[in-house]
Amino acid sequence: MKNILVPIGSNINALNTLQYAIDFAEAVEAKIYLVHVYSSPKISGNILKVDQIMERDSKEILKDHLTNVNKKNVEIITSTLKGYSVIDTLKQLNRLLHIDLIITSPKNDGADEHVFLGKITGNIIKDTKVPVLIVPGETSFKPIKKILMTIKSGSIKSVSTLDLLIKIKNTFSSTINLLQVKTPKLDAQDLELNKTLEGLINQHIPTTNATVYQGVLEFLREEDPDMLCVIRRKRGFFKKLWENDRVKKIDFDSHIPLLVLKGMS
Numbered sequence: 468m469k470n471i472l473v474p475i476g477s478n479i480n481a482l483n484t485l486q487y488a489i490d491f492a493e494a495v496e497a498k499i500y501l502v503h504v505y506s507s508p509k510i511s512g513n514i515l516k517v518d519q520i521m522e523r524d525s526k527e528i529l530k531d532h533l534t535n536v537n538k539k540n541v542e543i544i545t546s547t548l549k550g551y552s553v554i555d556t557l558k559q560l561n562r563l564l565h566i567d568l569i570i571t572s573p574k575n576d577g578a579d580e581h582v583f584l585g586k587i588t589g590n591i592i593k594d595t596k597v598p599v600l601i602v603p604g605e606t607s608f609k610p611i612k613k614i615l616m617t618i619k620s621g622s623i624k625s626v627s628t629l630d631l632l633i634k635i636k637n638t639f640s641s642t643i644n645l646l647q648v649k650t651p652k653l654d655a656q657d658l659e660l661n662k663t664l665e666g667l668i669n670q671h672i673p674t675t676n677a678t679v680y681q682g683v684l685e686f687l688r689e690e691d692p693d694m695l696c697v698i699r700r701k702r703g704f705f706k707k708l709w710e711n712d713r714v715k716k717i718d719f720d721s722h723i724p725l726l727v728l729k730g731m732s
Contacts, residue, residue: 468634472500472566474557474591475532480572480604486536487724488570489543490608491600495638498542500564503528504553522547554590561597568631570600592699592727598631601725611639611724615692617646617683620657621664623698628728629663632696635726636667644670644690648682687723696726 473488475481485501492499505525525547533543550556560566571588592599614635623629635641645668647658660671676682687695 468495468497468567468631470500470564470566470568471497472502472557472560472564472569472597474502474504474553474569474571474587475529476503476587480602482532482535483605483607484570484572484602485532487602487606487608489536489539489541491570492541493539494610495634497567498544500560500566501529501533501543501545502548502557502560503546504548504550504556506549506551506553518549522549553587554594557591558595561595566597568598568600569595570602573601573603596729598729599727601727603722603724606722606724609693611635611641611693613690613692614641614643614694614696614726615646615683615686615690616643616668616696617648618698619648620654621647621660622657623661623664626661626663628698629667631726631728633667635694641693642669643667643696644672644692646672646674646682646686646690649673649675692723694724694726696728698728 471488471492473485475485488499503525505521529545529547533545548556548560557569561569569591571591573585573588588599588601614632616632632643636643645660645664647660649658665671672686674682674685676685683695
């Protein structure tokens with residue numbers, strides 16, 4: 468892992484997200500690309516002047532954030548970008564900078580307290596091919612010693628899906644417990660674990676629940692992990708969960724860092 472993208476706004480959790488990203492980047496020896504995307508409002512008048520003001524404010528936001536965090540020895544490259552679509556801009560950055568991971572807060576668009584994922588973060592998960600680490604507000608970084616990974620199907624078409632998880636395990640000497648939730652519609656072939664995944668885990672925990680999320684809730688307190696890991700596939704529970712722009716807490720919630728890997732099946 469070399470390059471981490473941290474898209475940031477001016478919300479109350481921005482500083483915490485940035486500090487977590489810095490601490491994480493230091494541990495895995497990566498650099499950070501810190502970006503703030505702005506767009507001009509659709510108003511009549513001198514558009515050039517409006518753009519200059521927006522760019523100036525964007526730079527001030529980044530400067531203020533960097534002043535209020537401990538940068539340690541992490542290389543941080545800042546950029547303010549004008550884009551009519553935040554997601555399209557981030558997708559371009561992912562390609563140009565060869566981003567390995569995006570670290571963001573659950574809500575960076577002022578979503579209400581009943582929402583777990585706001586529109587921007589939801590779209591990042593839905594529309595980018597890069598793994599995403601979601602850091603809940605006020606969560607401080609600590610070594611990731613225990614990971615609870617939740618899956619329904621044990622099939623993984625591309626082993627590269629697990630690259631980031633392997634990096635984290637090796638960096639922190641993490642224990643990975645795998646919670647496989649058997650739902651009523653589970654196929655028999657889904658019960659078989661990918662060999663690479665099987666070699667990573669310390670414990671395989673099968674459980675039967677109506678939904679994957681119910682299975683997660685049942686074991687989160689018992690396992691008390693430092694990180695929750697899921698795979699977003701082209702089909703299945705998490706695909707359906709993130710079809711909408713926002714995710715309500717009643718449908719899914721996490722009070723610990725949530726790592727979303729990108730599957731191919």
